[in-house]
Structure formats: C-alpha cells, structure tokens
Amino acid sequence: MFVNRLTCWHTGKPHDHRVPHNLSAAGRPLRVDYDLDRVSTAVSREVIEQREPGVWAWRELLPLPLAAEPVTLGEGGTPLLRAEGLEREIGLGRLWIKDEAVNPTGSFKARGMTTAVSMARHFAATALAVPSAGNAGGALAMYAAAAGLPAHVFMPRDVPLANRLECELAGAKLTLVDGLINDCGARVRAGCQKHGWFDVSTLKEPYRVEGKKTMGLELALQLGWRLPDVILYPTGGGTGLVGMAKAFDELRALGWIRCRNPRFVSVQAAGCCPIVRAFEAGLDEAPLYENASTLAAGLRVPKAVGDFIMLDILRQSHGTAIAVTDDEMIPAARDLTAATGVCAAPEGGACLAALRSLRASGFIQPDDDVVLFNTGTGLKYAEAFAAIPG
Numbered sequence: 001m002f003v004n005r006l007t008c009w010h011t012g013k014p015h016d017h018r019v020p021h022n023l024s025a026a027g028r029p030l031r032v033d034y035d036l037d038r039v040s041t042a043v044s045r046e047v048i049e050q051r052e053p054g055v056w057a058w059r060e061l062l063p064l065p066l067a068a069e070p071v072t073l074g075e076g077g078t079p080l081l082r083a084e085g086l087e088r089e090i091g092l093g094r095l096w097i098k099d100e101a102v103n104p105t106g107s108f109k110a111r112g113m114t115t116a117v118s119m120a121r122h123f124a125a126t127a128l129a130v131p132s133a134g135n136a137g138g139a140l141a142m143y144a145a146a147a148g149l150p151a152h153v154f155m156p157r158d159v160p161l162a163n164r165l166e167c168e169l170a171g172a173k174l175t176l177v178d179g180l181i182n183d184c185g186a187r188v189r190a191g192c193q194k195h196g197w198f199d200v201s202t203l204k205e206p207y208r209v210e211g212k213k214t215m216g217l218e219l220a221l222q223l224g225w226r227l228p229d230v231i232l233y234p235t236g237g238g239t240g241l242v243g244m245a246k247a248f249d250e251l252r253a254l255g256w257i258r259c260r261n262p263r264f265v266s267v268q269a270a271g272c273c274p275i276v277r278a279f280e281a282g283l284d285e286a287p288l289y290e291n292a293s294t295l296a297a298g299l300r301v302p303k304a305v306g307d308f309i310m311l312d313i314l315r316q317s318h319g320t321a322i323a324v325t326d327d328e329m330i331p332a333a334r335d336l337t338a339a340t341g342v343c344a345a346p347e348g349g350a351c352l353a354a355l356r357s358l359r360a361s362g363f364i365q366p367d368d369d370v371v372l373f374n375t376g377t378g379l380k381y382a383e384a385f386a387a388i389p390g
Ligand SMILES: *Cc1c(COP(=O)(O)O)cnc(C)c1O
Pocket: 107, 108, 109, 135, 136, 202, 234, 235, 236, 237, 238, 239, 240, 241, 298, 299, 345, 347, 375, 376, 377
C-alpha cells in the first residue's frame, strides 16, 4: 500500500489512514497523500499502458491495499472521442468528449463508488448511507449490492425516476425527502449517528475523490501524457474537479507529465450556481444557494463541502465558472448527442452550451485543445427532456 497519510484539506493536519474517517477534525475534507517515490519504483507509465483500462489499472495510485479485492463493476476506461462536427461548428482545432455515460450505472459516479465502497468494506463497515441528487444514490445502491452490504439512500422527492428505480432494483433502502440534497444530508447524518451506518457523502469520506481522480489519469494517458488547454466540467459537489486536479498534481510529481494544468471551467446551472457566484464575487467559500432549481439533477447541489478547494483550483489554473440555463442546456444536450452519437445528459449539454459562449467571448481560442465531459447518459433523464421538448 502506497498511502502515507490523510491530510486535512483546510488545516494541513495529518490523520491516520489506517482507520475509517469522514471529515477531518476541523470538519473539512480529508486528502489521501501517497508516497509517490515508492509508487514510481513500483510502477511506470508503460506498465499502466499494458493493463486493461479502467479505474483499477491505477492500483498503486489508489487507497485500497494491494492484497484486498476491490468491489468493481468494470468502471472507468471510458472513450475519449474527437468531435469533428462540433469543432467545425464552434470554430475549434481540437475538441474531445470524455464519455462517462458508458460507466456502470450510466454516470461517472461509478468511479467514486468503486473506491469508496471497496474501502468501506475493507474497514468492515456494516451498512452504507448517502444523500444524493440522483446518480450517486443509484451508484451506491449497485456497488453496495455488489459488496453484499445494505445501503440507505436519501434523495429529493422529485429525483429522476431512473435513479429511484436503480435503488429499488438493487435492494437499497430509499427514503424520498421533501427538500434538496443538503436536507437529505441532514437525514443521513442522523441515521449514521443512530444506526452506525457509514456516510459516503461527496468529499465527506476521503475515497470517492480517489476514484474520480482516475478521469484525470486516463485523460493524460489517452492524450499521450499531455493535458488539454481547457477542461469543461459540470460541477455539483465538485469531486470530479477536485479529483482531476489532484490527479494532475500526482502525475507531475511522478514525472509522468510535465505540462501545466489545463484551465478548469466549472459549469453550473443558472438555477443553482453557488460556485459561479462565489468565483465572480472573489470569495474563498460559496454560501448556500437559496431556492436551487434545475432539471440537471447532478447540478442541484446548493452547498458543497469542497467549495474552497474548487474555487482555489479554478483560480490557480486561470480557469473560470459559468452558469447555463435549463433552456440552453437541454437543447445543447440534444445537439451534443445528434452531433456525436454520445448520449448526453443535461449536465453534458450544459458543457456544450458553456463552450459555445466561452468561444464567443474569446476565453477559449481556436487553437485551444478542449475536453468536454459528458458525465452521464441522457437515458436517465426522460423527465428533463420531456419538460423541454425538441
Ligand atoms: C454528480 C453529477 C455531476 C456533478 O459531479 P461532481 O463531481 O459532484 O461535481 C455532474 N453530472 C452528473 C451526470 C452527475 O451525476
């Protein structure tokens, strides 16, 4: 095992990685730190290239001890597709779509759950719980089923039907809550205290972000150990953004890449854009976004515990944050799908709408290499597409 310690992302205080944790002593996310010198003697770029693609191809950069079996459904190893039709339309030299729709459970939440559930089982958790805007709950239901552990999922009552169905089919205990994901989070905390469930909320345990990090690792490998100039990423809780930035830092420390970070673009829904507001206001943390509302379930996160990490990443990378209305993102999801054959979720559509406006504003130039994340499959969003017909 190559983990050195856990470090509070806010105070820098070390925590013991040999016992299970949720937040740090200061109530902030914990970061997994590796002994990268030992990683670089144990494995090389060439060895990883020979392995079957997927999250667990990066075993030495993941927290699960080598002797333990991961709980896996075959996640990761997703395609990076050139979108030449869109390049011509938008006026870009190179645009790729990283298509996370093809993951188990139809979204990139699978990447985080494979590592979180593997670690929870390793630490002998007896039951798992999560608040979810949609896809995280479905993914936990499936990975808990694979692990043979009970799962308790709390979702807003108006969550997409597909996410409820996932929980039902996998035998998870689903509670529908009148409120948003933060209200669900309060119910999870109460249940964890009362029943001893383990909380796998976004960034409230250290390991989901480690799985999501593999999006960045894969991207570097697929681009020939280079990084793009710009990454557009639909941001809710922010594990993807935080994970990719961490991945690039680790690859640089290993000497596997030399280039600087891409400019990260955080794309949010106009009806729920706490990060965009905080970025524009120059704040270090993002206040709760009142009356959050959007058809893009994955973006309906009014308060994120990792807000300060995200805002730092956006600024350090000379990136930006941009909001897109539902009336823009749903047609853009249709355009993305029709132009590429990648079945785009509204969250993926939001990235295309953001790309168009950032190209028009000049933030993105014709010679920039751009990667757009389609984080989930449109097939789980029948209600959203019906609400704004084509
Ligand atoms: C959860 C989710 C997001 C937001 O992801 P974070 O990493 O939590 O910011 C975006 N798109 C989809 C489809 C999601 O399920």
